[in-house]
Structure formats: C-alpha cells, structure tokens
Amino acid sequence: MAEVLVLVDHLEGKVRKTTAELLTIARRLGEPSAVFVGTGFDAAKETLARFGAEKVYRVESPEVLEHLVVPQAELLAQLVSDKAPAAVLLPSSPEGKEIAARLAVKTESGLITDAVDVQAADGGVATTQSVFAGSYTVSATVTKGTPIVAVKPNSATPEEAAGAAADEVLDFIPSDAAKGARITESKPKQASGRPELTEAAIVVSGGRGTAGDFSKVEEFADSLGAAVGASRAAVDAGWYPHTSQVGQTGKQVSPQLYVACGISGAIQHRAGMQTSKTIVAVNKDNEAPIFELVDFGVVGDLFTVLPQATEAIKAAKD
Amino acid sequence: MNIVVCVKYVPDAQAERTFNASDNTTDRENVDGLLSELDEYAVEEALKIVEAGEGEVTVLTVGPDAAADAIKKALQMGAAKGVHVNDDAIHGSDAVATSLVLAEAIKKLGDVDLVVTGMASTDGTMGVVPAMLAERLGLPAVTYASELTVEGTTATIRRDGDASTQTITATLPALVSVTDQINEPRYPSFKGIMAAKKKPVESWSLADLGVDASQVGLDAAWTKVDSFSARPPRTQGEIVADEGDGGAKLAAFLTERKFV
Numbered sequence: 001m002a003e004v005l006v007l008v009d010h011l012e013g014k015v016r017k018t019t020a021e022l023l024t025i026a027r028r029l030g031e032p033s034a035v036f037v038g039t040g041f042d043a044a045k046e047t048l049a050r051f052g053a054e055k056v057y058r059v060e061s062p063e064v065l066e067h068l069v070v071p072q073a074e075l076l077a078q079l080v081s082d083k084a085p086a087a088v089l090l091p092s093s094p095e096g097k098e099i100a101a102r103l104a105v106k107t108e109s110g111l112i113t114d115a116v117d118v119q120a121a122d123g124g125v126a127t128t129q130s131v132f133a134g135s136y137t138v139s140a141t142v143t144k145g146t147p148i149v150a151v152k153p154n155s156a157t158p159e160e161a162a163g164a165a166a167d168e169v170l171d172f173i174p175s176d177a178a179k180g181a182r183i184t185e186s187k188p189k190q191a192s193g194r195p196e197l198t199e200a201a202i203v204v205s206g207g208r209g210t211a212g213d214f215s216k217v218e219e220f221a222d223s224l225g226a227a228v229g230a231s232r233a234a235v236d237a238g239w240y241p242h243t244s245q246v247g248q249t250g251k252q253v254s255p256q257l258y259v260a261c262g263i264s265g266a267i268q269h270r271a272g273m274q275t276s277k278t279i280v281a282v283n284k285d286n287e288a289p290i291f292e293l294v295d296f297g298v299v300g301d302l303f304t305v306l307p308q309a310t311e312a313i314k315a316a317k318d
Numbered sequence: 319m320n321i322v323v324c325v326k327y328v329p330d331a332q333a334e335r336t337f338n339a340s341d342n343t344t345d346r347e348n349v350d351g352l353l354s355e356l357d358e359y360a361v362e363e364a365l366k367i368v369e370a371g372e373g374e375v376t377v378l379t380v381g382p383d384a385a386a387d388a389i390k391k392a393l394q395m396g397a398a399k400g401v402h403v404n405d406d407a408i409h410g411s412d413a414v415a416t417s418l419v420l421a422e423a424i425k426k427l428g429d430v431d432l433v434v435t436g437m438a439s440t441d442g443t444m445g446v447v448p449a450m451l452a453e454r455l456g457l458p459a460v461t462y463a464s465e466l467t468v469e470g471t472t473a474t475i476r477r478d479g480d481a482s483t484q485t486i487t488a489t490l491p492a493l494v495s496v497t498d499q500i501n502e503p504r505y506p507s508f509k510g511i512m513a514a515k516k517k518p519v520e521s522w523s524l525a526d527l528g529v530d531a532s533q534v535g536l537d538a539a540w541t542k543v544d545s546f547s548a549r550p551p552r553t554q555g556e557i558v559a560d561e562g563d564g565g566a567k568l569a570a571f572l573t574e575r576k577f578v
Contacts, residue, residue: 011481068486069449069459070458073453094437094445094461094462097444097445097446097449098445098446098449098459098461100446101413101446101447101448101449101450101453102449102450102452102453104414104446104450104540105414105417105450105453105454106453108540109540110412110414110539110540110541111413111414111446111540111541112541113444113445113446114443114444126544130549131443131546132335132336132441133331134549135334135335135548135549136335136336136337136546136547136548136549137546137547137549138543138545138546139543139544139545139546140541140542140543140544141541141542141544142540142541143539143540143541143542144540145540177456180457180458180459180488180489180492181458181459181460181486181487181488181492182486182487182488183484183485183486184474184485184486184487185484185485186482186483186484186485187482187483187484188481188482189479189480189481189482189483196480197480202577224572224577224578241478242464242478242497242499243478243479243480248331248440249355249356249497249498256577257572257575257577267331267332268331271331274552275549278575278577279552280568280571280572282564282568286557286559291554291557292552292554293552293554294554294555294557295552295555295556295575296555296556296557296558296568296571297555297556297557297558298557298558298559298560298564298565298567298568299557299558299559299560299564300559300560300564301560304560304564304565305560305564305565305568306565307565308563308564308565308566308568308569309564309565309566309568309569309572310565311565312565312566312569312570313569313572313573313578316569316573316578317578
C-alpha cells in the first residue's frame with residue numbers, strides 16, 4: 001500500500017486537532033506517514049500513533065523552522081521523490097498552503113487548497129471545495145504528479161486507529177537557497193484558553209453592536225465553550241485582534257454553530273461564516289442582512305439578550 | 319529601487335460569481351470586475367516605499383482584455399507604468415501556470431529589487447501564487463506582512479500569527495506579500511486619474527515571454543474542476559423579537575439543538 005505523507009501541525013510537540021483529521025483522511029488513501037519537524041516528538045508520538053500514523057519521519061534541526069517554509073518544502077519534495085506517496089496532505093493554514101505551493105512547483109504536481117473533503121477515487125484522490133464565499137461546491141482532482149492537498153479544519157471527524165508510529169530521524173540539511181528568509185524574533189501570544197477559531201465547534205462573534213465592549217459576547221461564548229470571533233468593523237475599530245477576524249479578509253470558519261452578535265452581516269463577513277451548519281444572530285436591527293441566513297434570530301439588544309441566555313445556559317449545565 | 323506589484327482583475331465579490339458551464343472555469347466575462355481589493359494594499363505599500371526614497375513602481379497583471387482596468391486603478395494610485403500579459407491561450411490557467419507567466423514577465427522586466435503582492439486573490443483565495451512566484455524566481459519570500467520596512471538591501475516584516483507575532487527578514491531581491499492590515503490604500507486623486515492616462519502600459523503575449531501555449535491554459539492545468547454546483551440558499555428560520563425573554567428563547571433553541 002502506498003504511503004500518504006501528512007505534515008504534522010504542532011507547537012513543540014502539542015499536536016493540533018487538524019493533524020488527527022489529516023491522519024484520518026490519509027487512512028482512506030493509503031498508509032499514513034507523518035512528517036514531524038521540530039522539537040517535542042516524545043510528546044507527539046502517542047497522538048500520532050493513536051490516529052493511525054504507521055511511520056513518522058523526523059527532522060529536528062532548529063534551522064529548518066527558523067527559515068520558515070522553504071526548508072520544509074525541500075524536505076517534503078525529497079520525501080515525494082524517495083517514497084512515491086499516493087498524496088501529500090497539509091493543513092490549509094497560511095503556512096501550510098505556502099509549503100504546499102512551493103512543493104507543487106518543486107515536484108511538478110497539482111495542488112488543491114481549502115479542501116473540505118478528500119476521498120479515494122479511481123486510483124486517485126477526489127476533493128471537494130467550497131468556493132465563492134461558500135456559494136458553490138466544487139469537485140476537483142489533481143491531474144499531474146503527486147496530489148498535494150491542503151485541507152481545512154473540521155473537514156473530517158478524527159477516528160482513532162492504532163498505528164505503529166515507527167520513527168526515523170532523517171538526515172536533512174536545507175540548501176543555502178532555502179535560507180533566504182529568517183525569523184529574527186518571535187513573541188508568543190497569550191493563550192486565551194478558548195478553542196482555536198478555525199477549529200472550534202462553536203464560534204460566537206461580536207461586531208459594531210458591541211460598541212467596543214465584548215464582555216457579554218465573551219461570557220456567552222464561555223458558557224458554550226466557544227471560540228470568540230470579531231467582524232471587520234470591530235477589528236478595524238481596534239476592539240479585537242485581527243487574528244480573530246471572521247470574514248473575507250480574515251478567517252473563514254465553518255463550525256457546527258455560529259452566533260453573530262451585533263453584526264449586520266455584510267458580504268465581507270458572510271464570506272467568512274455562511275457555510276456554518278447552524279447560524280444564529282442577535283441584532284437590534286430587524287432588517288440586518290444577517291437575519292436572511294439564520295436558523296434562529298433574536299431582534300434585540302445583545303447587552304440584555306446575551307446575559308439572559310448565558311444565565312439560562314449555565315443553569316441548564318448545573 | 320525597482321518594485322513590481324502583481325495585481326489581479328477579479329469578479330466583484332459583492333456581485334454573483336459563477337462558473338462557465340462550457341469548461342468549468344470561473345466566469346470572468348459576464349461579470350463586473352475590478353482590481354482585487356487585497357492587491358490595493360500591495361500597490362499602496364510599494365508607493366509608500368518609493369515615495370520615501372527613490373524608485374519606481376511597475377504594476378503587472380495577467381488577464382483578459384478587461385484586466386486593463388486593474389492596471390488603470392494602480393496607475394491612478396501612482397504606479398509609474400503597467401505591463402499587461404494578455405493572451406487567449408492563458409484562459410483556464412491554474413495557479414501554477416499563472417505563476418509561470420508572472421515569473422517570465424518579471425524576468426523580462428529585469429533588474430527588480432522587490433516584488434510585492436497581496437496575500438491572496440479575492441476570487442480563487444488560494445494564496446499560493448506569491449510562494450510559487452518566489453519559488454520560480456529563486457527569491458526569498460516574506461509573506462503575510464502587516465508591517466514592512468526596507469533598509470538598504472534588507473526587508474523586514476512583522477507578521478501577526480495566531481500563536482505569535484514574528485519579525486522576519488530577507489535580503490533583497492525578495493518577494494513580500496502584504497495583508498490588509500498593513501496600510502490604508504489611497505483613493506486616486508483627480509490629479510492621479512488624469513496623470514494615469516499618459517502613463518505607459520505595455521501589452522505582452524506569451525510569445526513575447528518565450529512561453530509556449532502548451533505550458534498554460536485549461537489543458538495544461540495540473541488540477542481540474544470536475545463539477546460544480548450552486549449551494550442551495552439557506553432558508554430563514556425563526557426570528558423572535560426580544561420582549562424581555564429573548565435570551566431565554568435563545569438558550570432554549572440552543573438546548574433543543576443540543577449545543578448545550
């Protein structure tokens with residue numbers, strides 16, 4: 001059975017949920033071989049094994065990550081050449097797509113990004129994408145080389161399937177040309193304690209209607225264990241960081257539940273959330289376009305509606 | 319300093335976008351198009367750099383006839399000249415072929431210190447062409463810049479990631495992609511609009527670039543859209559007005575749908 005390379009998305013050994021999803025998808029296509037770059041393998045091994053990795057190719061040299069994406073693209077290109085895998089799967093994050101892009105050119109292979117589903121088909125790989133702000137669904141395939149697929153979070157339910165995770169440390173040295181860009185400083189952000197926006201099952205977002213006070217939005221989100229997002233208006237006003245922005249020029253999310261609070265629902269925002277499974281909105285304006293999308297809506301002031309809902313939810317959970 | 323800004327002419331995201339049923343390509347003809355919003359930030363950043371020092375901004379696009387509008391907007395903002403690669407054979411090209419054409423055009427321009435792009439187009443939204451372009455040109459790439467400083471032969475950017483804020487550097491010549499956080503693109507002034515009419519725009523075909531038609535276009539693509547379907551519009555559910563119980567009703571809905 002052919003191998004399927006899966007680039008592991010982790011922070012010092014803490015493996016992200018998206019990797020479990022990729023390993024699950026990889027099992028549909030062949031035998032998963034995880035590619036682990038950086039430190040912390042001992043912490044990661046158990047997770048990789050639990051979700052089916054049969055092999056793990058390891059590269060520990062710190063200079064690989066220091067020089068961003070090109071060394072990782074070179075590493076994957078070498079593995080593609082050596083192992084002739086059935087496919088290469090990466091997360092559809094900015095970094096994942098950048099590595100995938102260079103890998104496609106290096107290996108003369110087609111690249112599919114933002115896949116929401118990946119299945120085996122006819123000796124190849126069939127992908128599904130959600131395009132034009134979610135208004136169209138596309139079936140696409142790679143027609144040349146080794147299929148390289150960047151997969152969105154929440155595209156597969158991780159399935160446990162014990163794998164050997166037999167690791168092999170690779171003797172990989174990036175070329176000089178790969179070292180052109182360099183991270184000179186990295187300031188970690190404080191973890192919010194909430195789920196990551198693109199991976200969360202529930203997202204609660206605040207917009208102009210918060211007038212800068214996200215406290216009610218946050219308390220409501222916390223009662224549901226949700227991630228907190230923000231509209232472009234809220235981010236532009238400086239009320240919430242850009243990394244929380246949901247929209248065309250921010251993050252695109254497709255959670256089980258999306259709650260828009262004080263957000264009018266302009267196209268820019270809808271492009272970031274309209275494929276969510278269930279959509280709810282709270283807005284003072286009964287003509288806000290967001291209400292066209294909702295499964296449930298409350299026309300009212302979020303400063304009264306959200307606290308009441310939060311109380312009721314907390315009571316139900318006790 | 320010679321800066322090339324790569325821009326794309328895209329269907330207006332506010333309007334209905336669709337595919338051509340004949341060949342499953344994006345419909346770029348029967349739509350209102352414009353300079354991709356994210357490219358405006360790239361044009362603005364390039365202009366700021368040359369205005370602070372010296373140099374010239376060339377705007378480059380690959381696209382059908384209508385793509386001339388994208389160049390026009392960039393010239394109105396202040397770019398010095400434009401290059402439009404226009405060839406029917408390019409229709410249906412994937413990102414890989416687009417990056418090939420852009421790379422050959424940049425090589426033909428020669429003597430380029432900095433290539434600036436937006437972080438992604440607003441139609442394909444893949445965000446891969448900048449990296450592919452850098453790969454083909456053998457340039458270091460610093461991407462997703464929310465702040466850019468060029469000093470001598472070093473480009474330094476700030477990138478705001480989810481887990482951390484990073485400072486990244488590269489030696490010129492280099493490629494930089496910018497986010498919509500980096501600046502506020504200027505509106506063309508009346509003077510800028512008038513001046514743009516006299517600025518030179520060259521039109522190049524594939525032959526001018528030494529690229530063979532077999533390397534680009536729908537048939538040469540390394541991926542294929544097999545089918546597309548419009549997602550059915552969402553049907554509106556229940557809307558209630560808050561009469562002192564809106565929050566309770568919201569909680570009840572979420573409980574009923576098993577989110578609590």
